[in-house]
Amino acid sequence: MYSASDNLVTERRAEYLFEEDRSDLFKRVDKLFLVLLYFEWALATVIAFALSPQTWEGPQASVHFHVVEAFLFGGALISLPTIAVIQSSGKTLTRHILAIAQMVMCGLLIQFTDGRIESHFSIFGSLAFLAFYRDWKVLITASLVVALDHFFRGAFWPQSVFGEITTTPWRTVEHTAWVIFEDLFLIPACLQNVQEMRSIAYRQALLEAANISIQRDNEAKMHALVDGAVDGIVTLDEEGMIESLNKAFARMFGYSEKELLGKDAAFLFDSLDLKTLLESSRTVSNSPLEIFMKPRAGSLIPVEISISEVHLNEQTFYTAIIRDISERKEVELRVSEFYSVVSHELRTPLTSIRGALGLVEGGIVGDVSPEVLELITIARSCSDRLIRLINDILDLRKIEAGKIQLRLAPVRLSEIVEKTVAGIDGYSIEKNVSVVTAVDFDANLDVDADRIIQVLTNLLSNAIKFSDPGQTVELKVVHTESECIRVSVIDHGIGMDESEQPKLFTKFQQLDSSDSRKSEGTGLGLAISKALVENHGGTIGFNSKKGAGSEFWFELPMALSQLVPRQATKADPDTASDANIRNSQILPITDSKSNGEENKKRKRKKRAPKSSSSKSRAESVKCRPSVLIIEDDDDTRKIVGAQLRSIDLECIEANNGAVGVEMAQSFMPDLIVLDLGLPQFDGFELVSMLRSEKVGNTALLVYTGRDLTYDERSMLSLGTTKHLTKSTCSMNEFLTSVKELLLIDSSQPEIKANAPGC
Amino acid sequence: MNNIAMISATLAWIGMIVIGTTISATYENRPGDQGYAPTFAVSKHDVEQAKVSKTKFHIIMFVHPKCPCSRASISELRNLMETFPSLKATVFFYKPATAKSGWEKTELWKTASAVENITPQIDIDGQKAKSYRVVTSGEVLLYDASERLVFSGGITGARGHVGDNLGEDTIEKILTKHFNTAGQKFSAPVFGCRIMKDGTQVCSAKSL
Numbered sequence: 001m002y003s004a005s006d007n008l009v010t011e012r013r014a015e016y017l018f019e020e021d022r023s024d025l026f027k028r029v030d031k032l033f034l035v036l037l038y039f040e041w042a043l044a045t046v047i048a049f050a051l052s053p054q055t056w057e058g059p060q061a062s063v064h065f066h067v068v069e070a071f072l073f074g075g076a077l078i079s080l081p082t083i084a085v086i087q088s089s090g091k092t093l094t095r096h097i098l099a100i101a102q103m104v105m106c107g108l109l110i111q112f113t114d115g116r117i118e119s120h121f122s123i124f125g126s127l128a129f130l131a132f133y134r135d136w137k138v139l140i141t142a143s144l145v146v147a148l149d150h151f152f153r154g155a156f157w158p159q160s161v162f163g164e165i166t167t168t169p170w171r172t173v174e175h176t177a178w179v180i181f182e183d184l185f186l187i188p189a190c191l192q193n194v195q196e197m198r199s200i201a202y203r204q205a206l207l208e209a210a211n212i213s214i215q216r217d218n219e220a221k222m223h224a225l226v227d228g229a230v231d232g233i234v235t236l237d238e239e240g241m242i243e244s245l246n247k248a249f250a251r252m253f254g255y256s257e258k259e260l261l262g263k264d265a266a267f268l269f270d271s272l273d274l275k276t277l278l279e280s281s282r283t284v285s286n287s288p289l290e291i292f293m294k295p296r297a298g299s300l301i302p303v304e305i306s307i308s309e310v311h312l313n314e315q316t317f318y319t320a321i322i323r324d325i326s327e328r329k330e331v332e333l334r335v336s337e338f339y340s341v342v343s344h345e346l347r348t349p350l351t352s353i354r355g356a357l358g359l360v361e362g363g364i365v366g367d368v369s370p371e372v373l374e375l376i377t378i379a380r381s382c383s384d385r386l387i388r389l390i391n392d393i394l395d396l397r398k399i400e401a402g403k404i405q406l407r408l409a410p411v412r413l414s415e416i417v418e419k420t421v422a423g424i425d426g427y428s429i430e431k432n433v434s435v436v437t438a439v440d441f442d443a444n445l446d447v448d449a450d451r452i453i454q455v456l457t458n459l460l461s462n463a464i465k466f467s468d469p470g471q472t473v474e475l476k477v478v479h480t481e482s483e484c485i486r487v488s489v490i491d492h493g494i495g496m497d498e499s500e501q502p503k504l505f506t507k508f509q510q511l512d513s514s515d516s517r518k519s520e521g522t523g524l525g526l527a528i529s530k531a532l533v534e535n536h537g538g539t540i541g542f543n544s545k546k547g548a549g550s551e552f553w554f555e556l557p558m559a560l561s562q563l564v565p566r567q568a569t570k571a572d573p574d575t576a577s578d579a580n581i582r583n584s585q586i587l588p589i590t591d592s593k594s595n596g597e598e599n600k601k602r603k604r605k606k607r608a609p610k611s612s613s614s615k616s617r618a619e620s621v622k623c624r625p626s627v628l629i630i631e632d633d634d635d636t637r638k639i640v641g642a643q644l645r646s647i648d649l650e651c652i653e654a655n656n657g658a659v660g661v662e663m664a665q666s667f668m669p670d671l672i673v674l675d676l677g678l679p680q681f682d683g684f685e686l687v688s689m690l691r692s693e694k695v696g697n698t699a700l701l702v703y704t705g706r707d708l709t710y711d712e713r714s715m716l717s718l719g720t721t722k723h724l725t726k727s728t729c730s731m732n733e734f735l736t737s738v739k740e741l742l743l744i745d746s747s748q749p750e751i752k753a754n755a756p757g758c
Numbered sequence: 759m760n761n762i763a764m765i766s767a768t769l770a771w772i773g774m775i776v777i778g779t780t781i782s783a784t785y786e787n788r789p790g791d792q793g794y795a796p797t798f799a800v801s802k803h804d805v806e807q808a809k810v811s812k813t814k815f816h817i818i819m820f821v822h823p824k825c826p827c828s829r830a831s832i833s834e835l836r837n838l839m840e841t842f843p844s845l846k847a848t849v850f851f852y853k854p855a856t857a858k859s860g861w862e863k864t865e866l867w868k869t870a871s872a873v874e875n876i877t878p879q880i881d882i883d884g885q886k887a888k889s890y891r892v893v894t895s896g897e898v899l900l901y902d903a904s905e906r907l908v909f910s911g912g913i914t915g916a917r918g919h920v921g922d923n924l925g926e927d928t929i930e931k932i933l934t935k936h937f938n939t940a941g942q943k944f945s946a947p948v949f950g951c952r953i954m955k956d957g958t959q960v961c962s963a964k965s966l
Contacts, residue, residue, distance in 0.1 A: 052826030058954040059854040073778040080771040114919045157783045159915045165922045
């Protein structure tokens with residue numbers, strides 16, 4: 001709703017806009033007329049020169065008067081209009097000067113054409129052109145010039161204006177009447193145009209007023225929104241000076257708004273280079289950064305900052321939205337600690353259960369009846385499933401939190417394949433499904449071997465799970481045209497409906513098979529596999545048809561790998577240690593497949609205890625290598641001890657950090673098996689203390705329920721060191737690692753425990 | 759430039775326009791010098807066609823071939839010849855004796871040559887013009903069958919202007935017997951370049 005004062009403002013604005021538009025119009029038409037006059041001057045000079053360049057007196061010639069007249073008189077005629085347009089364009093006098101000049105030009109044209117009646121149309125054309133000014137007074141001036149020109153010429157030189165020697169004054173009156181006739185149309189048109197210009201200016205003023213009102217409302221709303229925001233919002237110029245800020249920003253750092261306005265914001269960013277940070281917002285995607293900022297009082301506060309570049313009136317500004325994430329960080333820390341504790345507290349007893357059951361199942365503690373053995377097998381299998389479920393949930397949590405850390409290290413593709421196949425061997429035997437590998441080449445991969453093995457194990461176990469007994473699962477590795485290593489797992493099982501396929505890689509999805517066989521598993525395996533492969537920069541996918549089996553594959557970019565001849569793998573001493581795995585599992589695709597009976601035989605054979613006859617280098621020095629087990633959980637400690645004794649090692653046990661340090665110094669063991677969550681000194685402190693002792697170079701096997709980060713692994717090292725996670729490594733892997741660290745030949749003695757999938 | 763200066767400049771400029779326009783109009787309407795043409799033709803041969811012509815008159819015209827103003831004179835002569843098809847005319851084109859061959863063959867020569875009953879002739883050093891006491895290009899002399907001069911002057915209204923004019927109007931009236939030529943000699947102002955610098959026994963047209 002407009003008030004009277006608003007109306008007055010609008011009217012003044014309308015008048016201003018009208019005058020401004022009119023002035024622009026005058027200036028524009030002034031320039032047009034000046035151009036026209038110059039054109040006419042040049043044309044007159046050229047025509048005069050072309051038609052009568054010289055005048056003669058006998059044999060002598062001189063420049064013709066017409067040329068001189070056209071050039072000099074024409075030049076004099078346009079001199080004042082030129083000055084007027086340059087100095088006073090848009091002014092009233094300028095318009096009238098231009099009108100006079102134009103009409104004189106018309107008079108000269110009529111004179112030079114001997115008063116031809118056609119040339120009189122130039123007058124009408126010029127009047128119409130002058131109407132562009134939308135100023136009727138200009139038309140009056142122009143008409144007056146025409147009338148005077150006709151009057152004087154008609155009186156003294158009638159031929160120059162009417163083309164006749166003699167004429168009457170009425171001829172002048174007649175011509176003037178025609179000019180007035182045209183004016184009668186042009187003047188009302190000018191007045192109407194002016195009225196329309198006023199109307200347009202008024203509407204524009206109204207529109208501007210409405211826009212200003214809306215803009216003010218929006219600004220007020222925006223101001224309220226910005227000031228009410230929980231996050232701090234600040235605008236900086238190119239130099240990092242604070243242009244504007246909201247209350248939350250000032251509050252966050254303990255300053256008043258006045259104290260911060262116009263200041264260099266660099267002091268808030270602690271040691272960070274603000275300009276580099278601002279520059280980076282141009283090149284890096286606008287994703288938030290987590291940094292520390294410096295408040296007026298207290299310690300640095302963690303914040304999440306999003307910076308965006310804004311261009312306004314040819315100036316560059318940066319808008320930063322800053323969120324205090326202190327609480328979030330604290331919660332994350334607590335959650336992380338919680339997961340750490342939970343993982344440790346769950347995995348430790350489960351590992352003990354599995355280990356104990358494995359020992360009984362493996363016959364370490366003596367023969368048991370077949371009925372008891374079957375029950376033990378069921379219990380061990382269930383503990384495996386439980387461990388897998390916990391591992392999957394913890395993995396998923398890490399993936400979702402973006403905290404999964406890949407431990408990239410060079411590893412041979414063949415090694416990954418062999419370890420995976422070896423790991424799945426028990427399960428394939430149990431399900432009576434053969435696993436056939438076809439690897440045409442080997443490659444050095446720069447990947448997290450454990451994670452890739454986890455992915456491949458998941459695909460293989462799924463393939464086995466959905467295959468019928470007696471069927472074959474193929475594992476193929478090829479080099480694709482797109483410079484990738486493609487690992488495919490092909491089964492000939494039940495396959496999938498197209499309707500089921502889209503949800504395959506989503507969490508907690510388990511596809512029901514048509515034969516109503518309920519598959520065991522968490523439904524997280526493929527989701528985790530997908531995340532792991534993508535974290536490696538690879539892709540994962542599948543092809544499946546109902547009743548015709550499935551092919552699951554993943555590709556890793558060649559940038560991560562380097563092709564090497566297949567023979568090189570065979571000659572590699574590092575990978576040649578596990579000859580048993582290689583000989584039994586890495587087969588050409590055309591080789592004979594192991595059938596179910598053979599698998600069962602192998603399984604029985606592996607379960608039979610075997611006496612140790614190791615002649616390793618360690619044994620040549622010492623009769624029995626000694627291992628110090630530092631583990632606070634009594635059950636785990638006992639089971640680990642039993643396992644180590646089963647391969648003829650001498651075990652010393654410590655149930656806390658202090659005892660562990662004392663025993664390490666006293667007994668000088670060959671290997672220390674260390675848990676981390678210990679009373680008195682934890683694992684980190686213990687390692688730190690031992691590092692400076694004589695036992696500083698002792699082999700160390702960190703065996704913990706926690707998932708260690710890269711930094712933590714670096715901190716936990718003595719001599720030759722290996723890190724194993726209790727729930728994810730099998731007992732086989734544990735014992736193999738122990739023997740590696742003690743430099744005992746892995747093929748001797750055979751590991752007594754058997755825990756497929758452990 | 760302030761307002762007063764601008765207004766003063768404008769007034770001066772308007773004055774300049776008035777003066778310039780006046781000079782221009784004056785120049786256009788100022789006749790050239792005109793001499794006393796001989797009452798009888800200098801050479802019978804020049805006007806012999808008058809006797810055989812149905813009109814019983816013969817026109818002699820003197821033209822400077824490079825005079826732009828004479829374009830209008832030739833044009834008016836052509837109109838006259840078209841109006842009176844039996845009228846004969848001889849046009850003498852001035853040519854300096856030292857000029858190269860073809861100097862006189864200008865657009866005016868070609869226009870005149872193209873008109874029936876006009877005979878263009880070269881007038882070396884203006885000897886013929888001198889003999890007829892003609893000094894201004896475009897001057898026409900009209901002789902009757904008795905070789906007597908009945909009209910002398912121009913046939914354009916102003917310098918280089920085509921259209922109604924006193925000379926052509928007079929000739930038409932003589933040829934259509936509207937004017938009695940017995941014992942009378944008519945004249946009109948002539949507009950054009952000077953055929954030669956030093957005309958002999960020239961007197962102004964105003965004195966006629």
